[in-house]
Amino acid sequence: MNAPAGKKITTKEEALRALVEEISIPPSYDEKARTRYRSIGEWLDRPASTIHGLGPVVSSQGSFALGTVIRPVGDGDAYDVDVVCSLKHGSRSKMSQEELKQAVGIEIHGYATAQNMSNEPDDARRCWTLEYQDAANFHMDVLPSIPARDDFTSQMRGFSPDIGLVQRLSETAIGITDKKHPGYQIRGAEWLISNPKGYARWFRLRQKTILEEARLQMKAEGRVYASVEEIPSYEVRTPLQDAIKLLKRHRDVMFDGDKHKPISIIITTIAAEAYQGESTISDTLKNILPKMERRIAELGDPAVISNPSYPRENFADKWAEVPEKRRNFEKWVSKARQDFLSYLTVSRFNDFPEPFKAAMTETTIRKVSPKLGLAAAMIAAGTTAAVAEAQKVETNGNATKPWLDIE
Amino acid sequence: MPQNLGSTLSDEVQLLIREIKDALFVDQPYLEVSVQGGAVIVEGTYALLPHLPLHQDMGAFARHKVRVTVEANYPKTEPVVVVLDRSIPRKDDYHCSSKGECCITVFETWKASAKDISIASYFNGPFRNFFLSQLLKRRKGHWPFDDWAHGEEGFAQAIAEFIGCRSDAATVKNILSWRIDNECLPASQDTQCPCGSGETPSDCCADLLSGLVQRLPQEEARHWLERLTKKRRPLAPREIQRRIHKNRPFRRIQ
Ligand SMILES: [Zn+2]
Numbered sequence: 001m002n003a004p005a006g007k008k009i010t011t012k013e014e015a016l017r018a019l020v021e022e023i024s025i026p027p028s029y030d031e032k033a034r035t036r037y038r039s040i041g042e043w044l045d046r047p048a049s050t051i052h053g054l055g056p057v058v059s060s061q062g063s064f065a066l067g068t069v070i071r072p073v074g075d076g077d078a079y080d081v082d083v084v085c086s087l088k089h090g091s092r093s094k095m096s097q098e099e100l101k102q103a104v105g106i107e108i109h110g111y112a113t114a115q116n117m118s119n120e121p122d123d124a125r126r127c128w129t130l131e132y133q134d135a136a137n138f139h140m141d142v143l144p145s146i147p148a149r150d151d152f153t154s155q156m157r158g159f160s161p162d163i164g165l166v167q168r169l170s171e172t173a174i175g176i177t178d179k180k181h182p183g184y185q186i187r188g189a190e191w192l193i194s195n196p197k198g199y200a201r202w203f204r205l206r207q208k209t210i211l212e213e214a215r216l217q218m219k220a221e222g223r224v225y226a227s228v229e230e231i232p233s234y235e236v237r238t239p240l241q242d243a244i245k246l247l248k249r250h251r252d253v254m255f256d257g258d259k260h261k262p263i264s265i266i267i268t269t270i271a272a273e274a275y276q277g278e279s280t281i282s283d284t285l286k287n288i289l290p291k292m293e294r295r296i297a298e299l300g301d302p303a304v305i306s307n308p309s310y311p312r313e314n315f316a317d318k319w320a321e322v323p324e325k326r327r328n329f330e331k332w333v334s335k336a337r338q339d340f341l342s343y344l345t346v347s348r349f350n351d352f353p354e355p356f357k358a359a360m361t362e363t364t365i366r367k368v369s370p371k372l373g374l375a376a377a378m379i380a381a382g383t384t385a386a387v388a389e390a391q392k393v394e395t396n397g398n399a400t401k402p403w404l405d406i407e
Numbered sequence: 408m409p410q411n412l413g414s415t416l417s418d419e420v421q422l423l424i425r426e427i428k429d430a431l432f433v434d435q436p437y438l439e440v441s442v443q444g445g446a447v448i449v450e451g452t453y454a455l456l457p458h459l460p461l462h463q464d465m466g467a468f469a470r471h472k473v474r475v476t477v478e479a480n481y482p483k484t485e486p487v488v489v490v491l492d493r494s495i496p497r498k499d500d501y502h503c504s505s506k507g508e509c510c511i512t513v514f515e516t517w518k519a520s521a522k523d524i525s526i527a528s529y530f531n532g533p534f535r536n537f538f539l540s541q542l543l544k545r546r547k548g549h550w551p552f553d554d555w556a557h558g559e560e561g562f563a564q565a566i567a568e569f570i571g572c573r574s575d576a577a578t579v580k581n582i583l584s585w586r587i588d589n590e591c592l593p594a595s596q597d598t599q600c601p602c603g604s605g606e607t608p609s610d611c612c613a614d615l616l617s618g619l620v621q622r623l624p625q626e627e628a629r630h631w632l633e634r635l636t637k638k639r640r641p642l643a644p645r646e647i648q649r650r651i652h653k654n655r656p657f658r659r660i661q
Contacts, residue, residue: 405558
């Protein structure tokens with residue numbers, strides 16, 4: 001085998017970046033996913049579309065919107081792409097959830113036929129699922145929805161005292177269809193509320209400082225965005241996004257196939273809450289992991305992890321019925337802290353400890369390991385470094401001397 | 408594994424556990440925290456880590472298997488640190504007993520002089536300094552921050568450094584006794600300075616003494632003096648023999 005070309009990795013940060021590279025969705029796939037959902041959007045809004053008058057708009061949600069998509073651990077596994085199909089002029093007084101679902105369904109079926117897709121779209125509980133079977137293996141979940149500003153505001157009344165916040169969040173609130181909802185077939189009945197755009201906005205604002213820097217950088221290069229909220233997630237790569245990708249990979253390996261594994265939205269939420277604008281992946285992980293562990297340990301009973309874009313929604317609402325979900329999350333966050341710190345603090349940059357290797361998978365490690373530089377000089381400088389550490393203690397006025405208490 | 412430490416623990420212990428976790432979980436992946444009979448036990452592999460950003464990619468300088476017992480009344484009681492492996496020679500000269508108990512520092516004077524004596528500050532200060540000292544002693548042959556003499560003598564040295572006076576036991580005891588009896592500098596010109604110079608305090612150690620009144624509570628001064636004057640159990644002849652052996656490595660085949 002040829003030695004890999006290019007500069008060798010000489011820091012932990014470079015190693016982390018190389019690992020993230022390996023576990024991220026390949027850029028061409030990312031591009032393909034975007035092309036595909038845009039194509040659905042165009043189809044739904046074409047003049048001949050039966051829902052053209054309702055003003056359909058398709059946008060990504062979930063990890064594609066947040067820029068935290070990772071490769072599945074198994075090579076044959078598909079990417080789940082979540083998109084929202086929002087009907088600007090839709091309203092629950094005009095149609096029932098079922099009517100909306102079916103109206104969108106007709107066009108989704110038409111799309112699948114026009115695209116010669118081999119599988120019929122699946123009528124799932126809340127969305128339509130399109131299965132793409134080619135080199136880029138995708139499941140596209142299309143979630144039909146209508147604006148729900150007023151319902152959101154009235155639901156939040158008395159729940160959050162911050163009227164300004166509620167108003168801001170309500171602008172992106174949507175009503176969604178759910179086959180198991182009691183009012184599924186009734187016009188005018190209440191709908192379930194969701195706020196994926198509000199969540200993506202919140203996630204971006206948690207990284208405001210770093211995104212603002214990126215925005216100025218891009219402006220200098222001629223790519224102008226008026227605010228950080230307008231920068232598409234695929235345009236920048238932030239330390240928080242990278243850290244979340246690593247955490248999700250750790251989770252996927254630890255809970256391979258376990259249906260009670262920690263869910264991405266909770267990982268993402270508590271990671272983003274703990275984030276304090278660190279500018280490297282390493283500093284981000286070192287800061288957020290202990291805080292995430294403490295956050296989970298200090299949750300009450302029942303556990304409540306609010307959706308920051310829809311605070312009435314509890315991401316941990318299933319934990320009460322299925323205590324295993326809670327236990328799994330506790331186990332995971334504790335192990336994730338240990339496994340990442342075992343590399344980030346205790347190991348030398350070119351020495352991945354075993355639990356860390358296992359968490360990233362051997363396949364990934366095998367791709368990054370050959371790029372790692374040598375550490376002979378670093379090892380030789382060990383004593384000098386320790387002396388410098390002692391001098392630092394001394395200059396900080398924190399020196400203490402050992403003693404021996406003889407009884 | 409996370410331990411469910413339950414809610415039956417006293418608030419004092421709960422708070423201490425939280426402080427210890429906050430201090431150690433940020434960079435020590437191999438230390439576990441548990442509770443045993445009202446004390447918090449920290450056990451596992453302690454990694455001696457660089458603090459300078461420049462050294463972050465080097466990883467740990469050394470690893471030690473340790474057990475630290477922190478009483479709920481910390482900082483009243485000094486934590487007990489035991490090194491469970493042989494990463495430190497179990498010799499008086501290395502400030503480590505034959506059972507692996509480490510004498511981290513003179514806890515009393517550290518407590519009285521450090522800006523921050525939280526348990527986090529203890530682990531990042533004297534505790535880390537001890538292991539950093541051990542590393543440099545082995546690699547460079549001397550203690551980077553120096554070390555205290557053993558026993559009472561070292562205790563007196565530490566107090567003398569804290570007070571800022573000569574480190575002979577008599578002077579230290581006199582000044583501590585003076586502190587125990589005085590809330591402020593005596594106005595009278597008849598009193599002699601406790602340092603033994605024969606001058607009056609106002610012509611001699613006035614600044615030092617008024618500083619001491621501020622920095623050292625009387626109760627603490629009494630406690631230190633008691634420790635200094637405590638009648639020590641004379642060593643049994645066998646123990647003297649054992650110590651002679653232990654401190655003469657040239658007698659052993661190495
Ligand atoms: Zn004097």
